[in-house]
Amino acid sequence: MEIELKPINIIFIAFCNNPKCKNTISIDVEEDTPKDDEITITCEECGNSIRISYEVDTI
Numbered sequence: 001m002e003i004e005l006k007p008i009n010i011i012f013i014a015f016c017n018n019p020k021c022k023n024t025i026s027i028d029v030e031e032d033t034p035k036d037d038e039i040t041i042t043c044e045e046c047g048n049s050i051r052i053s054y055e056v057d058t059i
Helices: none
Strands: 011-016 024-029 035-044 049-055
Touching: 011 049, 024 035, 024 049
Parallel strands: none
Antiparallel strands: 011 024, 035 049
């Protein structure tokens, strides 16, 4: 029996770590984004950059 694996979409939700800003930031990682990577999210309210490292494992 053959099993077909399909990519998943990942959505990150982050909170800005600037003490003066309480903005919630979300980003949708597209299917073609490398699965073992680091992304940078920029807060639209204050311009603060947040780096997120992530890894996706397959079963």
